[in-house]
Structures are given as C-alpha cells and as structure tokens.
Amino acid sequence: MSNIPPPFLSRCLFSIFFIAHLFHLSHGDVGSATHYGPPYLPTACFGNDFSMFPTNNMFGAAGEGIWENGAACGRQYRVRCFSSAVPNSCVRDQTIRITIVDRAVSTVAKAAVADTTMTLSTTAYKAIVQGSASLVNIEYTQN
Numbered sequence: 001m002s003n004i005p006p007p008f009l010s011r012c013l014f015s016i017f018f019i020a021h022l023f024h025l026s027h028g029d030v031g032s033a034t035h036y037g038p039p040y041l042p043t044a045c046f047g048n049d050f051s052m053f054p055t056n057n058m059f060g061a062a063g064e065g066i067w068e069n070g071a072a073c074g075r076q077y078r079v080r081c082f083s084s085a086v087p088n089s090c091v092r093d094q095t096i097r098i099t100i101v102d103r104a105v106s107t108v109a110k111a112a113v114a115d116t117t118m119t120l121s122t123t124a125y126k127a128i129v130q131g132s133a134s135l136v137n138i139e140y141t142q143n
Contacts, residue, residue, distance in 0.1 A: 028141035031065065031117025033079065034134060035125035036109045044103035045073035054099050057123035061102035063116050072100045076143040079118065081128040081136045089133035096127050097143065 043061075046052040052074070053059055060079075062072035076099050081090035104111060104119040111119040112134040129136050 028078070028139045029117075030137065030139055031063070032113075033060075033081070033118045033120050033125070033136055033138045034111045034113040034116045035122055035129075036061065036107050036111045036119050037122045039108050040102070040121070041108065043101050043108075044106045045070065045101050053101055057121055058096055058098045058127070059101045059121050060098045060124055061104040061107050061111070061119040062100045063104045063118055065117055066100075067103050070103075072103075075100045077118070077140045078143060079120070079124075079128065079138050079140045082139055084129070084133040084136040086131060086133040089129055089131050089136060091128050091130055094128050096124055098124050 040053070040059075041050060042048045043052075060077075062068075062075075066072050066075075076097055078095050078097055080095040084090060098118070098120060100118075102119075104116065107119060116135065117138065118140065128138075
C-alpha cells in the first residue's frame with residue numbers, strides 16, 4: 001500500500017491537470033479552411049441582402065460541420081492559420097474575426113477545396129495566409 005493519503009493524491013492530480021490546461025496552446029476547435037471569391041450573393045443566410053456583410057469583408061461560409069441547419073448564420077469566429085502542406089503559408093500570430101454569411105456547399109462562387117470547416121472570403125483568407133496555399137489548417141473559436 002502507498003503511504004500517500006488518497007485526498008492528497010487527488011489534489012495533486014487536479015493541480016497538475018489544472019496547470020497543464022493553463023499552458024495548453026490551443027483553446028479552440030481545429031479544422032480546415034479554403035477561400036472563395038465574388039460573386040458573394042445570393043447567400044443561404046441572407047439572400048441578396050449585402051447589408052448583412054461586415055464592411056471590412058472579413059466573412060466566410062460555414063462548412064457542414066458548423067452549419068447546424070442555418071444556426072451558423074451571423075455567428076462570429078476568431079480564426080487563425082497554424083499549418084499547411086505548403087511551408088510558411090500561415091501568417092504568424094495573426095488572428096482574424098469573421099462573420100458567417102453563407103453555407104459553404106451553396107456558395108455562388110465555389111470554394112477552392114470542398115469539404116472544409118470554413119470557406120473564407122478572399123480578404124479574410126489573405127489576412128491569415130500568404131502565398132499560394134489553397135487549403136490550410138485552422139484553429140477557430142466562436143465569439
């Protein structure tokens with residue numbers, strides 16, 4: 001038998017897990033992103049109402065994993081690129097905030113790669129990706 005009392009052991013394990021969580025680098029979900037260009041209308045969320053788009057053009061379309069029967073419309077996400085098959089494609093330490101305005105499978109201008117978590121507007125994609133990578137791995141959190 002061990003000489004360590006069980007309550008002490010429990011507190012130690014809890015403390016270790018708590019501290020490990022504080023130093024964990026990823027606090028969001030992980031997925032993939034590609035891009036699409038104009039025309040951006042009509043959308044599955046807002047039809048032909050361009051007034052629902054953010055003025056800074058930082059928007060995207062939700063992939064099936066986050067679409068949730070249209071509940072994603074208008075949601076905002078913080079997105080950052082962390083890796084790609086093309087070396088040095090991610091803009092280091094760059095996080096953007098995008099608004100979901102469409103469903104990726106129904107975008108008027110088809111995405112560069114199908115079946116991604118998010119399809120970003122050209123402006124949003126270029127803010128986090130440099131070079132010619134057409135698909136990147138992202139970390140995202142809903143605001």
